[in-house]
Amino acid sequence: MNSKQKRRIILIFIDVALISLSVLWAYLLRFEYSIPSFYWKFVPYAALSYAILTVLVYHWYHLYKKVWAYVSVGELYTLIKANVISTAVLLIINHFVQESIETNIIPRSIFLISFFIMTIAIGGSRLAWRLFHDRFFLGDLKQGDRRTLVVGAGDAGALVIKELRNTTHFYPVAMIDDDPEKLGLEILGVPIVGNRNDIPKIVKQLRVQDIIIAMPSASKQELRKIIDICKTTGAQVKILPASVKDILEGKLSVKIRDVDVEDLLGRDPVKVDLEEISDYLKDRVVLVTGAGGSIGSELSRQIARFHPKQLVLLGHGENSIYGIDMELRNQYPELQIEPIIADIQDKSRVERIFREFRPEVVFHAAAHKHVPLMEKNPSEAIKNNVFGTKNIAEAAHDFGAERFVLISTDKAVNPTSVMGTTKRIAEMFIQALDKVSPTKFVAVRFGNVLGSRGSVIPLFKKQIEQGGPVTVTHPEMVRFFMTIPEAVQLVIQAGAMAKGGEIFILDMGNPVKIVDLAKDLIRLSGLKVDEDIKIKYTGIRPGEKLYEEILTQEEGTTKTKHQRIFIAKPTEIDYTEFNQEIQKLTVVLDKDEHEIKQALKDLVPTFQYKGKENVEGKSEPLKV
Structure with missing residues (x-):
């Protein structure tokens, strides 16, 4: 019994x-x-x-x-x-x-x-x-212990209870599970008191301070529904991300982390055609530029899984390249890895690298991407994003690479910024070069990635840790968001589909209000918006849009066999003429920023630059 x-x-x-x-x-x-x-x-x-x-x-x-x-x-x-x-x-x-x-x-x-x-x-x-x-x-709660509710009374929940009992200052007072047969049972002395809909009531009754979601096998959509309930309670929300199998096999410890905004996106994992990807990466020499960055490093991690013949990691920052090099060597000791410190603006250096390693597949992720900074330093954006891309792409053509994948951005569409305009020029250049080259040149365009360097989420977290305020540029600012891993998986899948000249567009889901992200992060930290942490509106920064687009007026999309990837209709660009137009940018690199921006508008007429007075006008903070 x-x-x-x-x-x-x-x-x-x-x-x-x-x-x-x-x-x-x-x-x-x-x-x-x-x-x-x-x-x-x-x-x-x-x-x-x-x-x-x-x-x-x-x-x-x-x-x-x-x-x-x-x-x-x-x-x-x-x-x-x-x-x-x-x-x-x-x-x-x-x-x-x-x-x-x-x-x-x-x-x-x-x-x-x-x-x-x-x-x-x-x-x-x-x-x-x-x-x-x-x-x-409950009388054995020690001073400083936090009353904790565990959501999920399965194997993972039992492991969490055991871990909390033994090693942490979290004290489990109750559990939640949607299985009605479990109601009234106990796990290690902790009672199961209701289902997900009871969470707000239980939190209030038991004075719960922290909620830990222990449902690693749940779909992203299910997790989002539960998190949406939890964030209304005022308790701090945490999550157990690892699978029970990994924990039991000793691959991972019971590591509980804070809930991130990416958990709120509610998207199931990206499904990729492993056989198709393996065909074009396995036993090939693969070059990743910007390999130390957030996108480039994740590209390198995922490419390593497909057993390339050699993985060449090219970057400008020695610390970041050293970090990803050491990480991959520890994880893939049999993989031949070549870390290279180089500046893609150095054409002769780029050519020497291609001559030595003869990469067959190139992922070009190196770029200056910070919008406000590039507004103040337009010549650097051109040198890196335009001429750096040109150097890498021409070397790929000259030394017989099979595929070239440019990592682009939705900011390249009807750009309002220097950064977006230079990325649009890079897209146009590789489309033009594809017409005269046996190399398959493609671009992959997507929006913001959560957690990348310079993204808004790390900034919000830091501001919350410091007690606020959290700064948002505009209450109606919206953006498309993806996690870094899912964006990179789709980039690699798009590379497998490349026939040449395409701009692949990744389905980013629904746009998200930046202010809603800020509020969610505050609530998930167990704090109250405008009471514990204030939100301050600072005004739109130079080069920013209220919303981003994914297509130019000339482009339309066609479906691919992958439900999350679409193709923009190719733009007809003459390589010789466009190459000559790009060379004109060299003349204005030493000029003032107004002349540089006018030259960019000559190349990309959709660049929303209205003249000198527009650049000099200062954005006043919004009064909301």
Whole structure:
């Protein structure tokens, strides 16, 4: 017999005893403590029938599955309702029995008096148990311990409870699970008290400070629904990201992390065609530029899984290249890795690298991407994003690379910034070069990636840690977001689809308001918006848009076999003419920023640059 069955049997015996005593007390009150012998012989019958029927009704209402250590008004209401039903049924039965035998063996008042005594006795016992439980079972909370609710009463939840009990300052007071069969059970002494819809009520009743979601096998959509419920409670929300299998096999420890905004995107993992990807990466020399950056490093990690012949990591920053080089060498000791420090603006250096390694597949992720900085340093944006890309692309053509994948951005569409315009020029150049080259040149265009360098999420987290305020440029600012891993997986998949000249567009889901991201991060940190952490609007920065687009007016999209990847209609660009136009940019590199921006607009007419006065105008903070 398990502990659950034992607990139910004990509770039933207690209820039978309390109901029987209630009937006896009702007789004593009814007959003023002197029960006639005629009625006395029917007391056991009345007590037993009342007890059996009431216990059956309690069972029907699942009252023996309730955890009475957490009794609330809702449970007491159900108990009263069950008592009313059992009393009414007994009154009806008693009426017909007495009619048939024409003798009043049990006065009707006995059942009515018993009802009130029984309700007080049983309800009081439940309430007393809760008070006792709170005093003695939760009494071992040490100073500084945080009352914690664990969501998910499966294997992962059990591992979390064990870890919390042994090593942390989180004290588990209850668990939540959507399986109704688990309600009322205990895991390592921690009761399961409800389902996901009960989370706000339980948090309030038990004064929960932290919620830990222990559901690593749940889909992203399910996690988002649960997180949306949790973030309304005011508790700090954390998550167990690793699978139970990985933990049990010793690959990972029970490592609980804070919930990130990426958990709120609610998208299931990207599905890729592993065979198709393996065909073009396995046993090939692959070059990644910008390999130390957030996108480039993740590209390198995922490419390494497909066993390339050699992985060339090219970057300008020695520390970041050293970091990804060491990481991959530890994880893939058999892989031939070549770290290279070089500036893609150095054409002769780029050519020497291509001549030595002869890369067959090139992922070009190196770029200046910070919008406001590039507005103030337009010549550097041109040198890196335009001429750097030109150097890498021409070397790929000259030295016989099979594929070239440019990492682009939605800011290249109808650009309002120097950064976006230079990336659009890079797109146009590789489309033009594809027309005259056997190398397949393609670009992959997507929006913001969560957690990348310079992205808004790390900034928000830092501001929250410092006590605020969290700075948002505009209340209506919206952006498309992806996680770094899913963006990179789609980039690699798009590379497998390349026929040449395409601009692949990644499905970014629905746009998200930046201010909503800020509010979610504040709430998930267990803080209140505008009380604990203020939100301050600072005004749109130079070069920024309120919203981003994914297509130019000339482009339309066609579907691919992958549901998350689309192709923009290729733009017809003459390579010779466009190359000559790009060379004109060299003349203005030493000029002031207004002349540089005008030259960019000559190349990209959709660049929304309106002249010198537009650049010099300062953005005033918004008054909201």
